[in-house]
Amino acid sequence: MARVTGESRHAAARGVIDLRDRRALLECQVADPAVAEEGRRLKEAALLDFGVKDSVVGSWLYAKCHHQIATAAVDTAAVVAVGDGSCLLLYNPEFFVRIGPSGVRFVLFHEARHLIHRHLYVDEGLRADPVFELAAEVAINHVAMVRLGRTELPAQEVPDGLGGTRREPVGVDPYKVHRQYVADLSEQGLTPLSYRDFVDTDLGVYGELKRMRQPPVPPAVCIHMQLAGAEQGQGAGPGLPMDEETLSSIVDATLSEAMRAALRGEGIAREEMLALADRTAGGGRRLERMWGRMGLAALRGETPRTRRVEWWRRWLSDVLASKLREGERLVYPKKQGAVLLALGHDPMLSRRGAERTKVVVVALDTSGSMPQQVVDWITSLVGRTDGVESHWLSFDGAVMPFVPGERVLGGGGTNFQLVVDYVEGRLEVKGRRFEERADAVIMxxxxxxxxxxxxxxxxxxxxxxxxxxxxxxRHDPPMACHRVVTGDS
Incomplete structure (x- = not known):
């Protein structure tokens, strides 16, 4: 609910403002221009800190909020994603002034993380569960306190009902929720987790809260919780505009840019992306694929176990096709050429048919422990490629041509140079040299x-x-190379 310009915090509220209506948002201003300017300054300082020392993800995300509007239409702050593909940062300058610089950093970090959280855990049934909403608040505020070096939530002065004021924390306190969780599980005779284990992953928080008889779902303290019911059609309220296509596009781009910064060696980005990936553990195949596409394994310095055989199959098919791309051969049309000569014209060459049969050599290292189903698949791949002639070798300390289906025996040692010499026609095997020109060699x-x-x-x-x-x-020049997880099928 928005407040009329110039009225106090507890004055009568004005009508609901559509949070997509920029003109109405701009018109709904706080009364004091000095407060508006101070709120704007605090916002700018917080975003600068994100880019320099606090949160690369937050910095990139707010860079995509091309409209940052100071307005009394919201009590705190919110990012809305509207249907035109844009995001708006809305903030109440009075609120920012009340919580001060460190509080503003906390609130903006929380807001950015809320969008990331919503994007990562997209299941509608999950997001509709108020316990998951509480779990999100706990997880986000815990991370915010850790990353921003805080030991408690920001607080603001509020009336105490006795003519004075008191300091009231802003948001859900993860430590308080953990104490309630411990008390609830202890009453049930169950063993609760320590705080550190309780907040280890986002979904872990949710799972532990679901063990409680009465999860402490609080009154609406976050704008997302205030408006969640309205967004889901469960009550009156303006709803928080959150176009899913816009949100997905913005968050995907934000995470991709932060990951690129991390892979370039930027310390803050690396730390933040690794921590974010760890917190999403157990989030399902969609998240595994997302992190795999972004290069999480390279960031961690490990070989991605998500590259199953299905992936290298596609990779090999694409690479092989690129090396065997069909061409056309030049031919001299004798009859047409004779006619052209008789008419006093120069004969013309024409293009006709495939250039020639392509030659693929497949060489298996007998010490490579390649399972038979993988060999069978490579055989079928080469065999079903039109215009391809395949040649099969096994090798260790010697080169041994074979036909698929024959038993392949290994000896000792491994020598790649023997394969190179044989394929390039310099090495005789059983009195014969390889006389073809290989278009592709699969090792x-x-x-x-x-x-x-x-x-x-x-x-x-x-x-x-x-x-x-x-x-x-890593060779100079590099050669096409892919790691195969042979335990997969």
Whole structure:
């Protein structure tokens, strides 16, 4: 509910203002211009601190709020996502002045994190649960206090009903909620978690609160909680405009830009993104895929276990197709050429048909521990590619051509150079040299052998098995390389 300009905090409220209506928001101003200016200054200082030392995610997100409106139409602060693809930051300058600089940083951090939280946990049934809403408040405020170096919530002066004032905390206190949780579970004879374990992950907070007989769902203290019922059609109120498509676009872009900063080595971004990823543990396959796309494994310095065989299959198909892209061959049309010569014209070459049959060599390192189903799939991939002639090798300390289905025996040692020499026609095997020109060479190996430099590195594709050395992608020039999780099927 908005307040009439110039009226006190407890004066009669004016009618509801549509939070998408920028003109109405701008017209609903606080009475004192000095307070409005101080609120704006506090907001700008907080956003500057985000970019410098507090929150790369918050800095990027608010950079996308092209309209930042001081208004009395909201009691605290809120970001709204409207249907035209834009986001608006709305804030009440009087509220910002009451809570001071550190309080403003806290509230804006909370608001940014609320949007991230809503985007990450998109299940409508989950978001409609008031216990999940409480869990979100607990998780967000805990992270805000940790990242901003606070030991308690910000507070503001409010009337005490006796003619004086008292300090009242702003928001849900995670420590207080944990104490209530401990008391509830102890009465049930259950073992509660310590505070540190209780707040470890976002969904962990939710799961523990659901163990309570009476989760302490508070009265609406956050604007999101105030308006959640209205948004879900459960009561009167203006509702918080939150266009899901706009929100998804803004938050995806924010997280992607923060991850790029983290991968560039920016310390604050790295710390924040790793912490955010850890807090979403157990959030399901959608979140796993999202973090995988963003490069979380590279940030952690580990091989992504999410790259299952299904992914390397697609990768190999795409890479192989790019190397075997069909061309056309030039031909001399004899009959048409004779006619053209008789008429005094120069004969013309024409393009007709595929350039030639493509040649693919598949070389299996007998020490690579590649399961049979993977070999079978590579066989089917090459076999069903039109215009492709396949040649199969096994190798260790020697090169041994074979036909798929034959038993492959291994010996000792591994020598990549022998494969290079054979494919490039310099090595005889059983009295014969390889006389074809390979368009692609697929090497299936653990990568542990002296490095090699083929004459045409762009034609080589390396599949590195579990625990192997993916040096080919660091080669100069780099070669196509992918790690295969051989335990997957």
């Amino acid at each position: 299936v190996t653990d990568g542990y052998a002296p490095k090699v430099t083929p004459a045409h590195p762009d034609r080589w594709i390396w599949l590195i098995t579990d625990g192997g050395d993916d040096w080919p992608e």
